[in-house]
Amino acid sequence: MNQINFIKLISILPETFDIKFLSKELGISRSKVYNLIIQYRVPYYKLTRKIIIFKENFMEWVQKKSITPFMNLKVIKDLPNLFSPLLLKDIFKISKSKVYFVVKQYNLNIPIPGKKIIVSKEELVNKFLNLIYC
Secondary structure (H helix, E strand, O other): OOHHHHHHHHHHOOOEEOHHHHHHHHOOOHHHHHHHHHHOOOOOEEEOOEEEEEHHHHHHHHOOOOOOOHHHOHHHHOOOOEEOOHHHHHHHOOOHHHHHHHHHHOOOEEOOOOOOOEEEHHHHHHHHOOOEEO
């Protein structure tokens, strides 16, 4: 990857991104992106089968700094204590159906009678710490 592409990439990174985003922005195949992530040990989390990279962790990796733990990432700290699962759609860049699958699979919802599904930030952090971090 040449330096000009890399500088352009850093300037347009969203708070979270995935393999598909990197593939499109770098103009290389997804398999090449997977290989680069593994080869250069880019920090990521694996949510079900989707690889999620946080901009904050990526920038720390680029600058060879220590990686901020999930619970201390700005995007997670900014979450309210209780929130709609649809916020996860924006944070993790996943579909609405995948959001509800994740909420159900990881048992993230707080049962509140007569209310919609509510997710606890504390539960999200606790469950996410058990996910694969590489």
